[in-house]
Amino acid sequence: MSLAVTGALHAGKPVGLRAEEGVIVELGPDVQPRPEDVKLDAAGAILVPPLLNGHTHAAMTLFRGYGDDLPLMRWLEEKVWPIERKLQPEDVYWGTRLACLEMIRSGTTRFWDMYWHPEAAARAVRDAGLRAIVAAPLIDVDGRSEAMREAALRSLEELSERGERVEAGLAPHAIYTVSEDSLRWIAELAAERGITVQIHLSETEQEVDDCVAARGERPAHYLDRVGLLTPRTVLPHGVWLDESELELIAARGAVIVTNPVANLKLAVGRVFPYVRARAAGIQIGLGTDGPGSNNSLDLFADMKVFALVQKHEARDSAAVTAEEAWEVATGARAPLLGGARGLEVGQPADFLLLRAGAPELSFGELPAALVYAASGAVVQSTVVAGRVLMRDGEIEGAEEVLARALERARRLGLTPAALA
Numbered sequence: 105m106s107l108a109v110t111g112a113l114h115a116g117k118p119v120g121l122r123a124e125e126g127v128i129v130e131l132g133p134d135v136q137p138r139p140e141d142v143k144l145d146a147a148g149a150i151l152v153p154p155l156l157n158g159h160t161h162a163a164m165t166l167f168r169g170y171g172d173d174l175p176l177m178r179w180l181e182e183k184v185w186p187i188e189r190k191l192q193p194e195d196v197y198w199g200t201r202l203a204c205l206e207m208i209r210s211g212t213t214r215f216w217d218m219y220w221h222p223e224a225a226a227r228a229v230r231d232a233g234l235r236a237i238v239a240a241p242l243i244d245v246d247g248r249s250e251a252m253r254e255a256a257l258r259s260l261e262e263l264s265e266r267g268e269r270v271e272a273g274l275a276p277h278a279i280y281t282v283s284e285d286s287l288r289w290i291a292e293l294a295a296e297r298g299i300t301v302q303i304h305l306s307e308t309e310q311e312v313d314d315c316v317a318a319r320g321e322r323p324a325h326y327l328d329r330v331g332l333l334t335p336r337t338v339l340p341h342g343v344w345l346d347e348s349e350l351e352l353i354a355a356r357g358a359v360i361v362t363n364p365v366a367n368l369k370l371a372v373g374r375v376f377p378y379v380r381a382r383a384a385g386i387q388i389g390l391g392t393d394g395p396g397s398n399n400s401l402d403l404f405a406d407m408k409v410f411a412l413v414q415k416h417e418a419r420d421s422a423a424v425t426a427e428e429a430w431e432v433a434t435g436a437r438a439p440l441l442g443g444a445r446g447l448e449v450g451q452p453a454d455f456l457l458l459r460a461g462a463p464e465l466s467f468g469e470l471p472a473a474l475v476y477a478a479s480g481a482v483v484q485s486t487v488v489a490g491r492v493l494m495r496d497g498e499i500e501g502a503e504e505v506l507a508r509a510l511e512r513a514r515r516l517g518l519t520p521a522a523l524a
């Protein structure tokens with residue numbers, strides 16, 4: 105399959121682009137479509153790389169607006185966990201399809217997912233045409249280590265046949281929900297098979313205090329001791345990390361994914377120490393966290409909040425530039441998250457076309473427009489592996505996806521009667 109994009113603007117100049125078998129084969133002013141190509145007329149739209157969501161729980165679109173404004177533990181214990189016990193694979197499938205639809209619409213083409221029934225999430229990602237690393241949350245606080253290990257191995261097996269755009273990961277939920285023995289077991293399994301690991305780290309002060317009280321060491325040092333701090337480790341949050349932990353994470357080559365909107369909404373009490381993490385040389389990406397606690401998957405919003413919060417925290421409006429915030433949101437500052445390495449020949453044909461004439465993009469420098477003025481609504485077309493997933497705002501099957509997701513939410517009792 106081949107694709108030809110004509111009439112786009114890239115770095116301020118008119119360009120065309122051709123892709124074959126999912127890879128960019130031509131990019132420049134003189135590119136001509138061939139008869140066999142699928143044609144996409146950009147009509148002056150701006151060609152940019154796509155966004156990368158480094159941490160989410162995609163199927164929680166179904167939980168959006170359910171139990172908002174509660175403290176984290178009450179929200180989980182009273183609202184989320186009782187419903188999650190009733191989840192079926194089809195709930196996760198349609199919840200994830202809806203998340204993919206929203207991501208396609210707002211320009212995200214790759215994401216790191218941690219959620220139940222990962223085989224259903226993987227199927228949804230494949231059917232939607234996106235890219236993802238998918239993993240089941242692993243939890244064994246109640247002494248169910250054997251069951252957790254069986255579930256981990258089963259999920260790796262089920263995820264092994266999900267095609268080249270979906271990768272399997274391992275996702276121990278957090279240091280306070282997985283035993284030390286099981287963390288070591290996961291570390292060994294991941295090393296043996298070369299699998300990436302994602303684990304929530306230092307989201308709340310309570311987590312740090314409990315870890316220090318129980319083990320006499322801070323969370324990142326503990327993770328390192330059990331073998332889980334490696335160049336294959338992705339750490340969502342990292343809000344409460346101290347200097348020694350940042351240095352250790354940098355030395356081990358692990359990645360931190362900051363989730364500023366979710367952290368603010370859940371009032372975790374501190375801002376991720378981005379400027380110090382950057383100085384330590386840590387790879388850093390951006391995430392939304394789950395749509396149950398964000399509540400949006402439009403990463404443009406998180407990008408803006410990220411830049412603003414970090415400027416505010418540093419008391420320095422130059423602490424994070426628009427260009428840098430854009431690099432964080434596209435995964436350019438965290439190669440280990442696996443995003444494309446830019447728009448050039450030989451790279452995967454993953455890109456966005458941003459609406460020509462959008463007022464948000466029509467004035468001033470592009471990075472500032474993208475970070476401070478735009479929302480995901482400026483995305484006009486989304487392409488992954490040379491396949492057009494959204495063309496001029498239209499996504500095939502969008503109505504069905506929303507209808508089926510609403511149906512699943514109703515079945516779970518998540519949709520208010522007024523909307524049911």
Ligand SMILES: [Zn+2]
Pocket residue numbers: 159160161304340393394
């Ligand atoms: Zn999370």
